[in-house]
Amino acid sequence: MAAEVDIRRVLRLFRPYRGRLSVVGLLVGLSSLVALASPFMLREVLDVALPQGRTGLLTLLAAGMIGVAVATSVFGVLQTYISTGVGQSVMHDLRTAVYAHLQRMPLAFFTRTRTGEVQSRIANDIGGMQSTVTSTATSLVSNFTSVLATVIAMVALDWRLTAVSLIMLPFFVWVSRRVGRERKRITGERQRQMAAMSAIVEESLSVSGILLGRTMGRSRALTGQFADESRGLVDLEIRSSMAGRWRQSTIGIVMSAMPAVIYWAAGLTVSQGRPLVSIGTLVAFTTLQASLFRPMVQLLQTGVDVQSSMALFGRIFEYLDLEPDIEEKDETVPLGRVRGDxxxxxxxxxxxxxxxxxxxxxxxxxxxxxxxxxxxxxxxxxxxxxxxxxxxxxxxxxxxxxxxxxxxxxxxxxxxxxxxxxxxxxxxxxxxxxxxxxxxxxxxxxxxxxxxxxxxxxxxxxxxxxxxxxxxxxxxxxxxxxxxxxxxxxxxxxxxxxxxxxxxxxxxxxxxxxxxxxxxxxxxxxxxxxxxxxxxxxxxxxxxxxxxxxxxxxxxxxxxxxxxxxxxxxxxxxxxxxxxxxxxxx
Incomplete structure (x- = not known):
């Protein structure tokens, strides 16, 4: 069982790419700020431009909203390109580090370790990190920035409706942490199962394995053994996919119902027979609310993915932490022209x-x-x-x-x-x-x-x-x-x-x-x-x-x-x- 992973050790993997990640953060910030302009422009359209028939203002606001869409799309493409490059570089560093470290391990390690297990660590475990490593940094920064900016904008529109919108946030965080821990455990089991399958494939489908299986009449038995391992993997994949699905569905239901709750709350908040919130403010607020829920859900999902990926990082670090029995000294003695004594x-x-x-x-x-x-x-x-x-x-x-x-x-x-x-x-x-x-x-x-x-x-x-x-x-x-x-x-x-x-x-x-x-x-x-x-x-x-x-x-x-x-x-x-x-x- 892999040991618990210090998140700081994972973050150190990204240290060589601080410059590019800073650019990603800048693009994310700009994208979030630009995107926030749309709800305010929408409020002006509904409360000012349309009721007062100001076509010039309406044209300007419409062009502004189109410009915001174009700008956020461009920023999104650029940040995706850079963050994907960073993620792939980190995966390359990990693969190379594990391979180089295993090259230094003594023969005894390879005599007691199945080749398929080694291959699975390099291919399956590191490959399983791809989505987390390539998108997590951007997703965290992007969604956190979006959530923070959106909350500020919502407070600026109406602090009372904002309080109603955020009242369920602690429950959402608790559910996500529970789901993340469950998926982390299942992920560890799944990777061990994949390693076992890789070992069977490597051993039984090599030339030596085929010769032995056929001459011993064990081909059907080997197929049955592989089928059993594959069936176990199917069960783990289903469990991983369904882990916390009902709890997360509850989050989705609550979030879908929140606009209706806001309309209801706004209708109850009246003064002298008129709602305290204008139609334009209400529409702009619910638009912001939708903009809040999307990154919030993604932020919570990223937390789940990070917790799950810790099992993969643990298996990789487990190999990197192995101490080679045979090391080269920092200061070596040159042999020069070897006589051969x-x-x-x-x-x-x-x-x-x-x-x-x-x-x-x-x-x-x-x-x-x-x-x-x-x-x-x-x-x-x-x-x-x-x-x-x-x-x-x-x-x-x-x-x-x-x-x-x-x-x-x-x-x-x-x-x-x-x-x-x-x-x-x-x-x-x-x-x-x-x-x-x-x-x-x-x-x-x-x-x-x-x-x-x-x-x-x-x-x-x-x-x-x-x-x-x-x-x-x-x-x-x-x-x-x-x-x-x-x-x-x-x-x-x-x-x-x-x-x-x-x-x-x-x-x-x-x-x-x-x-x-x-x-x-x-x-x-x-x-x-x-x-x-x-x-x-x-x-x-x-x-x-x-x-x-x-x-x-x-x-x-x-x-x-x-x-x-x-x-x-x-x-x-x-x-x-x-x-x-x-x-x-x-």
Whole structure:
């Protein structure tokens, strides 16, 4: 449940646009003042110009009333244009702020948060604010100014009739506040329901979701689940629309009846057999009264909308208030020309206070230009260890250094330039092959793309496609096989040319023949570079300068392939189980 929102925090969103909002306020004020002239001119028409047959005055008053209509329309268009621009700018700022903030969140946040939920916050929640953000400021200023000016004009016409008109105002305010609180609660429920629907759509209508649903025979069940969520949303939408509808209808009835009450009150107010209020004053007053009720109702409705939108602001601020676990320091240490010395110094790591220890007492030195292989059983901490170098996670104890500099003291940009990662889960965008490769180096030439693809043993396959490097890879790269996607990912990293490589099961999706070809490319790329390889297939690490065997987050063994085989410990056991490498093959 989102926390209560301080209205001052919402108002701060508009602070950069104070100048434009001041112009809107000026236009609103002018429009309200100009509009007030019409009832007074109408009184002169009815009390003076028509009874006395003064056609010149009548013509002048009629022209004035037309001029007022033109002026208020022009002012209205201008203020709408400016206020809409301000509102859209505020929404843009919010969307960008949320997206940028989420980019800084740790991997752990995304592992526990459904992608559809994140998308819903950015799209549905911020999108739901549109009418409130784009029109609220103008509506508040415009309607408040109109109400204030109209009340002053009504008092000038007749204070007694004004008192009769405003006697129900406290009741109207009370009703609107009650409705606003009710809609705020329903709005929060509705947005959570929309987030749940977005998550179902994102998960079940992706390529992976469709494949899983159909192969498991769950398509009909998924449709039923979506229908249930949609039905719940229908109920919330109806409740939101009908919240306080009867109470607000009472307001409408009272306001519609007020002109009749004014006529009745004016008829009772007589002196020497004649009403104290002239016909012209009475008509002008009821005209002002109508002008009062319209902005008053809108003002009350704006209050309801603002209260409802607080639930949306609360959900957005909830994300903005999340504290990133990994932050860049204000003053960072430049790496300069990276040699590639990597050092793990008494490293410990835990995913949380209740998660236990994932790594403990890791002390490894990887000299520049050498290769480290990390092996071990599933869950031993291999991938976690490799993610500490590019700082996808931060150590709990100890430190990881590059050329003697703690990675926590390095800027994110320098660290990304120094460390290239090819993970076991290859991600490709729904874009062309060339665009996916250029994600690593936006300014890369076509020749650089081809060289990187050749090094990754994927160039020949790309050029065999009908559109070559312009071929769309499809969502998450599903137009390519697992091995082809891995080679594209390797080519993408090669294009960046980092001095340190982290290969997390980089060849896990390749068949033995393709793996051998790609391994040759990786070996050529690793020449003179520091390489940290995480692998289950021990055939990919037998030539590493040093091999570390992890067991439950601790270093159990270390040495070369031959040394560890001779030791006859855990590594030898792993080798004996590896179908691509046996002890005799050494």
């Amino acid at each position: 990597v050092r793990f110094e008494r490293v410990g790591f835990s995913y949380g206070p209740d998660a236990g220890t994932a790594l403990d007492g890791i002390d490894i030195d990887v000299p520049a230009g050498t290769g480290l292989a990390v092996v071990g059983e599933t869950g031993s901490g291999k991938t976690t260890l490799s993610y500490l170098v590019p700082r996808l996670y931060d150590v709990t104890r100890g430190r990881v250094t590059i050329d003697g500099v703690d990675v926590r003291d390095v800027s994110f940009a320098d660290l990304a330039d120094a460390v290239g990662v090819v993970s076991q889960e290859t991600y490709l965008f729904h874009a062309s092959v060339a665009d996916n490769l250029r994600f690593a180096k936006p300014g890369a030439t076509d020749e650089e793309l081809r060289e990187a693809a050749r090094a990754a043993q994927i160039h020949d396959h790309i050029v065999s496609l009908p559109d070559g490097y312009d071929t769309l890879v499809g969502e998450r790269g599903y137009r390519f096989s697992g091995g082809e996607k891995q080679r594209l990912a390797i080519a993408r990293t090669i294009l960046r040319n980092p001095p340190i490589l982290v290969l997390d099961e980089a060849t896990s999706a390749l068949d033995t023949r393709t793996e051998r070809a790609v391994q040759e490319a990786i070996d050529a790329l690793a020449e003179g570079r520091t390489t940290i390889t995480i692998a289950h297939r021990l055939s990919t690490v037998r030539d590493a300068d040093q091999i570390v065997v992890l067991d439950h987050g601790r270093v159990a063994e270390r040495g070369t392939h031959d040394e560890l085989l001779a030791l006859g410990g855990r590594y030898a056991t792993l080798v004996s189980r590896d179908t691509t490498l046996s002890p005799t093959a050494a």
